[in-house]
Amino acid sequence: GENVEQHPSTLSVQEGDSAVIKCTYSDSASNYFPWYKQELGKGPQLIIDIRSNVGEKKDQRIAVTLNKTAKHFSLHITETQPEDSAVYFCAASIAKLSFGAGTTVTVRA
């Protein structure tokens, strides 16, 4: 099955700085790569996704890049704010989602 690795496991950034989370996947057939944000006591919420026929996608302060050849994809958050503090999960999918282990992001005021 698909194996997704996510780094780093924790990330602390100063408010206003950028945060980058990286994921690699094992199955070259994966064609859909969503990113979820999970706040304490809540379920994961989709924040952005990208399909395998697209290299980059941006939504306001959030962007995702995909390198199919290297089988890795990344989440970029610019101008971080305290409300960006949460656990972020990447996932890769052929028919079902396989999640990474998560990155705990802390934005310091």
Add this chain to the structure above:
Amino acid sequence: EAGVAQSPRYKIIEKRQSVAFWCNPISGHATLYWYQQILGQGPKLLIQFQNNGVVDDSQLPKDRFSAERLKGVDSTLKIQPAKLEDSAVYLCASSLGGGTLGNTIYFGEGSWLTVV
């Protein structure tokens, strides 16, 4: 639009006891998922329903876990007998269609299980 509803939110049971979780998906969503999320890990799919039929239950420990989705709407997940390693958050999710490409999966807030 109402989200995915789950109950109970929290449950503490002793090992070897049984527990059941209930889920009501977003109205009109044909696909329903149950995920297990152990502390510090990403969610892991236990079972996927398309309407009231099972699409994927390959990672469901069938000797102790069971799930059903009667009438293609609500679903229940049961654990009997529970083990200590079943302590986790059980997330229900739903999507409009099957497959993940083009179908956003919406998660509920989860049911937190502690087995002591």
